[in-house]
Amino acid sequence: MSLNQSSLRADAITCVRGERALFTGLDLEVTSGEWLHIRGENGIGKTSLLRLLSGLSKPAAGCIFWNNQPIELDPDDYHRNLLFLGHRDALKEDLTALENLVIASALDDLTVSEEEIFLALHRFGLRGREDLPVNCLSAGQKRRVLLARLLLRKAKLWILDEPFNALDTQAVEMLSGLIAEHIAVGGMAIMTSHQVIPMPNGRVIQL
Amino acid sequence: MNAFLAVIRRDLLLVMRRKSEVLTIVFFFMIVTSLFPLGIGADTALLRKIAPGVIWVAALLSTMLGLQRLFATDYADGTLEQMALSPTPLALLVGGKITAHWLVCGLPLVLLAPVIGIQFDLDANTLGTLILALLIGTPILSLVGAIGAALTLGVRGGGVLLSLLVLPLYIPVLIFGAGAVYAQSVDLDIGGHFSLLAALLVLALFFAPWATTAAVRIAIE
Numbered sequence: 001m002s003l004n005q006s007s008l009r010a011d012a013i014t015c016v017r018g019e020r021a022l023f024t025g026l027d028l029e030v031t032s033g034e035w036l037h038i039r040g041e042n043g044i045g046k047t048s049l050l051r052l053l054s055g056l057s058k059p060a061a062g063c064i065f066w067n068n069q070p071i072e073l074d075p076d077d078y079h080r081n082l083l084f085l086g087h088r089d090a091l092k093e094d095l096t097a098l099e100n101l102v103i104a105s106a107l108d109d110l111t112v113s114e115e116e117i118f119l120a121l122h123r124f125g126l127r128g129r130e131d132l133p134v135n136c137l138s139a140g141q142k143r144r145v146l147l148a149r150l151l152l153r154k155a156k157l158w159i160l161d162e163p164f165n166a167l168d169t170q171a172v173e174m175l176s177g178l179i180a181e182h183i184a185v186g187g188m189a190i191m192t193s194h195q196v197i198p199m200p201n202g203r204v205i206q207l
Numbered sequence: 208m209n210a211f212l213a214v215i216r217r218d219l220l221l222v223m224r225r226k227s228e229v230l231t232i233v234f235f236f237m238i239v240t241s242l243f244p245l246g247i248g249a250d251t252a253l254l255r256k257i258a259p260g261v262i263w264v265a266a267l268l269s270t271m272l273g274l275q276r277l278f279a280t281d282y283a284d285g286t287l288e289q290m291a292l293s294p295t296p297l298a299l300l301v302g303g304k305i306t307a308h309w310l311v312c313g314l315p316l317v318l319l320a321p322v323i324g325i326q327f328d329l330d331a332n333t334l335g336t337l338i339l340a341l342l343i344g345t346p347i348l349s350l351v352g353a354i355g356a357a358l359t360l361g362v363r364g365g366g367v368l369l370s371l372l373v374l375p376l377y378i379p380v381l382i383f384g385a386g387a388v389y390a391q392s393v394d395l396d397i398g399g400h401f402s403l404l405a406a407l408l409v410l411a412l413f414f415a416p417w418a419t420t421a422a423v424r425i426a427i428e
Contacts, residue, residue: 054292055292056288056291056292056427056428057427057428058428076294076296079292079293079294080294082292084288084289084292086285086288087285088283088284088285088288089284089285090284090285090286090288090289091284092217092221092284092286094220094221094224094225095217095220095221095224099217099220102213103213103214103216103217104289106209106210106212106213107210107213107214107289107290107293107295107300108293108294109209109210109293109294109295111209133224
């Protein structure tokens with residue numbers, strides 16, 4: 001499989017929380033240039049599914065494959081190709097937006113210049129707020145800082161849990177455009193959202 | 208290595224922004240150790256005798272103060288998930304956090320030890336032994352404590368459980384650390400104590416990051 005053609009496939013996965021099976025025998029596949037929208041009511045297991053797909057937790061049954069290889073065989077390679085943005089911002093409130101992104105990039109094993117981080121923050125409408133502690137930002141602005149990682153990390157697969165939460169209309173459009181650009185260049189995305197996502201060519205999976 | 212240093216830098220930056228954590232540990236150590244000379248009075252022979260035990264007990268209780276927060280905030284804000292998904296091995300990042308914990312909670316105690324030792328009328332050789340013993344022993348406290356901190360992640364009342372888990376594991380460090388200082392104060396050979404402390408440090412360096420990483424993965428899952 002060429003570098004440009006990648007796939008993530010889940011074969012008959014089952015997720016159990018406590019004694020309750022959230023879903024059983026679920027199959028899904030996403031390949032380069034595609035995106036999946038996972039929908040379902042609260043508590044149905046959307047976030048749990050994303051955690052399984054990212055490798056944060058293991059399915060009770062079934063298997064997840066990255067490029068036809070189980071993800072647990074070479075998790076480091078899988079994680080190099082993955083950017084997972086969850087419910088929680090993973091931001092340190094006492095650090096500035098810039099410091100948070102410098103450290104997030106280092107954790108991603110990237111060498112990113114401050115200029116690139118400034119540009120990413122500016123694109124998300126945070127010009128002039130780069131050096132403010134995150135605890136001085138609104139919930140929507142914090143979300144924008146988190147989403148700026150999408151511009152810094154050139155990961156092939158984006159797994160995004162409710163990425164449009166707390167964003168205003170302008171930011172929703174901006175993020176939708178960014179995801180569309182990512183898909184257009186052969187990337188892939190899986191996301192949950194209760195909103196109708198203003199993007200073409202996506203497939204919807206209803207849990 | 209870039210990510211390892213970034214974790215240390217980030218944790219130190221956070222401490223610099225919120226100095227109360229390191230100051231609490233330093234003041235706790237100073238106050239607890241200073242209460243004994245104040246309570247006992249000017250009986251220098253007795254102070255010299257109890258100094259190793261008192262200073263070591265204060266040191267291990269002080270390092271415990273910062274343990275509960277070692278992973279708790281990263282767990283709560285989702286940073287641990289991002290660390291688990293990093294291309295850098297999680298054990299290396301956990302090692303960075305343990306190193307930062309020692310720099311914040313262990314190293315200040317080593318630097319303060321000579322001042323504290325003077326209150327107990329320790330001579331220069333014994334002070335040197337105390338510093339060296341703390342220099343070898345306090346990293347063990349951070350390494351072993353990290354296992355307990357990871358095991359109690361997300362557990363209600365985890366602070367008490369953490370103490371119950373970790374304090375028994377600190378006993379060998381306390382025995383050999385305090386033993387080395389006492390042996391020096393009565394002119395006995397200190398080689399055995401230091402060999403055992405060093406062996407404990409090597410064991411902890413080898414096993415603790417691995418055990419802590421396994422516990423962190425369980426907590427995240």
